[in-house]
Amino acid sequence: MSNAAQPLFDLTPTDEQRMNRDTMQRFAAAEMRAQAKIADEADTTPEDFYARTAALGLALLPIPEALGGAGMRHSPTSNALIMEDLAHGDLGLALGALSPMAFVNTLLDQGTDAQREMYLPRFCNGEFVAATTALLEPRATFEPTQLTTRASANSDGYTLSGTKTMVPLGLDAQLVIVVAELQDHGPAAFLIEGTPQGMQRQPESHMGLRTLQLATLVFEEVQVPATALLGGGDFNLRRFLDLSRIGICALAVGNCQAILDYVTPYVNEREAFGEPISHRQSVAFMVADIATELEAMRLMTWRAASRAEQGLDFHQQAYLAKLFCAEHAMKIATDGVQLLGGHGFCREHPVEMWYRNLRAIAILDGVASV
Amino acid sequence: MINLELSAQHQETYNNLRMVAEHMMRPYSRKYDREEHSTPVEMAEVAKLLDGGAAGAASTKDKSGTEGVRNGANLLAVTAYEALCWGDVGLMLSMPGRGLGNAAINAVGTPEQVQEFGKTYAAMCITEPGTGSDSANISTTAVLDGDEWVLNGEKIYVTAGGRCDTLVVWATLDKSLGKAAIKSFIVKKGTPGCEVTRLEHKMGIRASDTAAISFSDCRIPRKNLLGSEEVASDAEGRKKAFGGVMQTFDNTRPPVAAMAIGVARAALDMTRELLGREGVTLEFDAKPCNSSAVEAELYKMEAEWEGAKLLVRKAAWMADNGLPNSMEASMCKAKAGRMGNYVTLRCVELCQSLGYSENDLLEKFARDSKIIDIFEGTQQIQQLIVARRVLGKSSSELK
Numbered sequence: 001m002s003n004a005a006q007p008l009f010d011l012t013p014t015d016e017q018r019m020n021r022d023t024m025q026r027f028a029a030a031e032m033r034a035q036a037k038i039a040d041e042a043d044t045t046p047e048d049f050y051a052r053t054a055a056l057g058l059a060l061l062p063i064p065e066a067l068g069g070a071g072m073r074h075s076p077t078s079n080a081l082i083m084e085d086l087a088h089g090d091l092g093l094a095l096g097a098l099s100p101m102a103f104v105n106t107l108l109d110q111g112t113d114a115q116r117e118m119y120l121p122r123f124c125n126g127e128f129v130a131a132t133t134a135l136l137e138p139r140a141t142f143e144p145t146q147l148t149t150r151a152s153a154n155s156d157g158y159t160l161s162g163t164k165t166m167v168p169l170g171l172d173a174q175l176v177i178v179v180a181e182l183q184d185h186g187p188a189a190f191l192i193e194g195t196p197q198g199m200q201r202q203p204e205s206h207m208g209l210r211t212l213q214l215a216t217l218v219f220e221e222v223q224v225p226a227t228a229l230l231g232g233g234d235f236n237l238r239r240f241l242d243l244s245r246i247g248i249c250a251l252a253v254g255n256c257q258a259i260l261d262y263v264t265p266y267v268n269e270r271e272a273f274g275e276p277i278s279h280r281q282s283v284a285f286m287v288a289d290i291a292t293e294l295e296a297m298r299l300m301t302w303r304a305a306s307r308a309e310q311g312l313d314f315h316q317q318a319y320l321a322k323l324f325c326a327e328h329a330m331k332i333a334t335d336g337v338q339l340l341g342g343h344g345f346c347r348e349h350p351v352e353m354w355y356r357n358l359r360a361i362a363i364l365d366g367v368a369s370v
Numbered sequence: 371m372i373n374l375e376l377s378a379q380h381q382e383t384y385n386n387l388r389m390v391a392e393h394m395m396r397p398y399s400r401k402y403d404r405e406e407h408s409t410p411v412e413m414a415e416v417a418k419l420l421d422g423g424a425a426g427a428a429s430t431k432d433k434s435g436t437e438g439v440r441n442g443a444n445l446l447a448v449t450a451y452e453a454l455c456w457g458d459v460g461l462m463l464s465m466p467g468r469g470l471g472n473a474a475i476n477a478v479g480t481p482e483q484v485q486e487f488g489k490t491y492a493a494m495c496i497t498e499p500g501t502g503s504d505s506a507n508i509s510t511t512a513v514l515d516g517d518e519w520v521l522n523g524e525k526i527y528v529t530a531g532g533r534c535d536t537l538v539v540w541a542t543l544d545k546s547l548g549k550a551a552i553k554s555f556i557v558k559k560g561t562p563g564c565e566v567t568r569l570e571h572k573m574g575i576r577a578s579d580t581a582a583i584s585f586s587d588c589r590i591p592r593k594n595l596l597g598s599e600e601v602a603s604d605a606e607g608r609k610k611a612f613g614g615v616m617q618t619f620d621n622t623r624p625p626v627a628a629m630a631i632g633v634a635r636a637a638l639d640m641t642r643e644l645l646g647r648e649g650v651t652l653e654f655d656a657k658p659c660n661s662s663a664v665e666a667e668l669y670k671m672e673a674e675w676e677g678a679k680l681l682v683r684k685a686a687w688m689a690d691n692g693l694p695n696s697m698e699a700s701m702c703k704a705k706a707g708r709m710g711n712y713v714t715l716r717c718v719e720l721c722q723s724l725g726y727s728e729n730d731l732l733e734k735f736a737r738d739s740k741i742i743d744i745f746e747g748t749q750q751i752q753q754l755i756v757a758r759r760v761l762g763k764s765s766s767e768l769k
Contacts, residue, residue: 006378008441009687010371017372077372141660238655260760268761279768284757285750291760292701296677299684303374303676310373317676319654324673362657 007310011302017078024085027056032089033258033350039211040353045096046211054128058082059100062108067117068124074108076243079370080250080305084298087254088261091357092211094251095367099168102247102369103131106177106189106240109369110231115191118227119175131175133244134164134217135366144241144365149180149219151188157226158182160190160219166360168367170215171201177230178219179237179366187237189230198222208356240366242318243308247368249301249321252329252361256294259336259354263287267339286335293328300324305370326362333358374680377441380449387450390416391457396731399458402577403734407569409533410464410577417465420450444621444689448628448682455632456639459738460577462629469530470494471538473622474554478597487556493534495525495583503751505540506549510585512541517592519555521563521585527745531581532569535559539585543601550602556594563588574737623699624685626746630710630739631679637735638671641717644724664720671713678702678709697759704752707743714739 013021031053035046061078063069072078079101086094104123107116123129137148149162160180167176174194182188195201202216267278267287277283300321307314333355337344344351376384394416402410454462471492476484501507510523521541531537536558543551557564568582642652650664658666681702688695714736718725725732743749758768 007371007373007375008377008439009375009380009445009683010373010439011684011687012439013372143656143660145655264761278757278761278763281750281754281757281768284761284763284768285753287760288704288753288756291697291756292681292705293677295684295698295701296681296705299374299680300673300677302372303680306373307375310375312375316654316672320669320673320676323658323669324677327670327673362659 011299013081014078017081020078021081021085023056024082025088027053028086028089028094032086032093036090036093036211037350037353039090039093041347043205043210043213045093045213049093050097050128050130053097054126056097058098059104059123059129059131061101063104063120063124064116067120069120074105076246076305076308076370077302079105080246080301083247083250083368083370084254084257084301087251088258089254090211091251091255091354091360092209094254095168095209096212098247098368099133099173100129100131102133102244102367103175103177105243105369106133106230107191109243110189110235110240111191112232114227115230119191122175129175130169130173132167132169132173133177133179133367133369134167134170135179136164136166136364138163138165138216144179144237145187147179147181147187149178150183151180151190152183154223157224157228158190160192160222160224162219164217164219165204166206166214166364166367167217168212168214170217171203171213176217178217179235179240182229182233185233188233188235189240190224190228191230192222192224192228196222196224207359208353209360210356238315240369242304242315243369244366245318245322246301246304246308246314247370248361248364249297249304249318249325250370251368252325252358253294253298253301255354255358256290256297256329256332259332259351260287260290260294262349262351263290263336263339283339286339290332290335294332297321297325297328308370322361329358329361374683376445376449376683380441380445383446384449384453387453388456390419391454394419395454395457395461398461398577399731399734400728402460402464404576406571406576407532407579409579410461413461413464414466416461417467420465421467440690441687442690444624444686445683447625448631448686451625451628452632452635452679452682455629456636457632458577459629459633459742460575463529463575463578464533466491466533469534470622471534471536474538474596475536475556478554479556482593483556483596487536490535491530491533492536492538492556493528493530493581495528495531495537495539497525497527499524499526503748506552508540508542508552509545510539510541511545512543512553512555512595514543514592515589518589519592519595521555521557521588521590524582524584526582527570528581528583529578529745531583532566532579537564537583538596547601553599554596555590556596557585557588557590561588561590573740574734575741620694620696620699621689623703623746623752624682624689624695626742627678627682627685627703627706630706630742631675631682633735633739633742634671634675634678634710634713637714637717637732637739638668638675640730640732640735641721641725642668644721644730667716667720671716674709675713678706681705697756700747700752700755700759703747704749704756707749707752710739710742711736 039046061070061072062074065071151158151160176192178190198220199222200218204214304314304317304321336351337355469492471494512519539555566581567584570580685695685698685702718732718736
């Protein structure tokens with residue numbers, strides 16, 4: 001008995017999702033994991049990496065056929081699975097590779113028809129299009145609801161002033177969604193194309209996410225046309241944040257799965273006092289808790305995503321998933337380093353990089369809309 | 371299709387049982403907390419409702435969804451336990467006719483055994499003074515003498531052991547043969563040689579009676595052995611036989627974990643109401659680091675609760691769909707147990723003297739929740755099971 005309006009509790013991905021996962025997992029293993037180590041050292045993205053991701057068609061999938069896309073149903077759950085699988089390869093590279101998809105998702109979700117028709121076809125020619133979202137501001141106690149980047153209307157459209165930070169692909173992105181406080185209006189988002197006068201891009205270095213070149217974007221009285229206002233002014237900041245929270249959670253889940261997959265053989269092979277250290281409960285219980293909390297992270301992410309997909313309110317679920325994932329991802333990363341002891345602290349093993357990367361989960365917002 | 375909402379049918383069950391919990395259990399929570407060892411007679415009415423299929427509760431049939439996915443008895447059980455334990459954990463454990471022994475008889479009994487004992491109030495006797503988590507090590511003996519089994523030994527921590535009519539007793543036919551020789555036996559209360567020697571005085575779930583029972587030359591009919599008399603002759607067969615016994619825990623751990631979900635929800639609801647009066651409300655917007663300490667703590671508790679709840683539902687869903695769920699059953703029990711303790715104790719703290727006072731129930735929730743992290747396998751036993759699965763270790767390698 002099937003009843004589309006009242007589905008059963010179910011954790012089975014669709015066949016399509018399964019096939020997609022397989023593709024993503026293979027790409028993550030072949031093109032991301034090993035490269036991430038080197039790129040982290042160099043504080044840069046591997047050459048041609050993004051061009052290679054173009055074949056995955058990440059941004060293309062949910063774009064309507066009429067605009068040149070694959071015309072798949074926009075599915076936050078499918079997107080969350082993609083993000084999880086790519087982050088298993090590397091969190092930073094996944095964020096970069098997925099940044100255009102997040103841009104497309106936001107445009108599909110909140111853009112006007114004219115904006116979709118104008119921008120979406122560009123993502124459909126088989127090449128990687130650097131597009132991104134700028135939300136965070138360099139300030140302690142930053143809250144997305146209390147923005148200092150300001151926009152004001154004038155006869156030619158709007159002017160933007162303020163500083164954005166931790167912008168994925170920020171040095172190269174030709175399309176940027178900038179979230180700002182619009183005077184006499186409230187939070188709004190603007191579509192910026194290219195590098196208009198008054199806009200500066202500066203490279204950043206952080207403790208982690210070094211494979212993704214994060215950037216500062218400075219806006220000084222930048223003039224944009226009236227058509228740049230996303231959705232014509234009806235910007236739902238809360239929904240935008242929630243959809244992105246789901247993506248950030250999925251990325252955390254993928255990275256934490258990588259940690260579990262790495263420490264498991266390690267503690268089975270590493271011997272102390274004449275036997276594998278995994279034979280000691282103090283080690284084994286840490287692994288058990290990693291597996292348990294990771295599964296809870298995944299289920300909370302999936303629940304928020306599936307609620308969004310079904311058109312149910314998902315604000316609380318997305319918020320709690322983000323909170324839970326941020327906290328437990330950091331704990332899992334910490335335990336991952338601890339389980340390797342001194343080896344965990346050395347850059348020969350990837351766990352110290354994952355520890356540095358996963359600190360970002362609690363800080364990131366707005367950059368991974370599903 | 372990935373969907374983590376309850377089906378409409380299970381949601382309705384949950385809603386109805388929450389009403390039962392609120393109106394037929396909560397009013398007696400304090401009374402039976404104070405009057406330990408007196409029988410909560412009002413629960414007979416609730417049990418009758420459940421037997422009659424309150425909201426289709428106990429008797430709901432498996433329903434096949436799209437792609438053959440099932441939401442069946444296991445998901446229903448965790449939903450029901452969660453709702454009823456929002457009312458009261460101790461009272462939920464005091465429903466006549468709904469003991470753990472009933473579950474065992476109905477699961478493995480012969481048609482004759484189910485006919486004779488299935489509807490009685492049956493308790494389960496496993497733990498002994500010297501044997502807790504290592505249940506393979508029990509030393510209560512059963513010896514065949516003519517057409518009767520003769521039982522000798524001591525059992526403790528028998529939930530409903532005082533009030534029940536029937537006992538399901540784990541005993542060994544030959545301790546030298548290890549796990550495989552452990553069988554369970556149905557003993558009618560009042561059989562000579564079977565005596566309730568003590569009722570425990572406990573920190574929480576005081577409404578539920580916990581008995582110590584001794585068996586000395588207690589003679590029962592041969593036909594009262596549950597399942598097969600055979601003891602496997604080879605090692606592999608013995609391992610399998612006990613594995614079968616332990617597998618029943620895979621089905622009982624998620625419902626017990628669901629008890630923690632229920633009581634923690636109760637504590638959170640009450641805490642949010644009390645804090646709401648002081649102007650503390652949750653919008654689920656500000657980051658925890660920009661929230662007040664009390665808001666941040668509430669967010670954290672809500673998140674932990676949600677994570678534990680979904681683990682419980684996953685383990686039950688796997689059982690409904692015939693997927694091996696030993697690891698997931700233990701994961702959810704470990705997580706829900708510690709979450710329940712953390713949430714209920716923190717709620718007491720956040721509400722300060724109101725939390726600590728017996729005028730409200732927060733302090734009782736904290737006392738009641740502790741046992742859920744212990745019975746049906748302590749958190750540490752669950753961690754051990756999960757660790758063995760994840761690491762691919764046997765019980766002799768990872769002790």
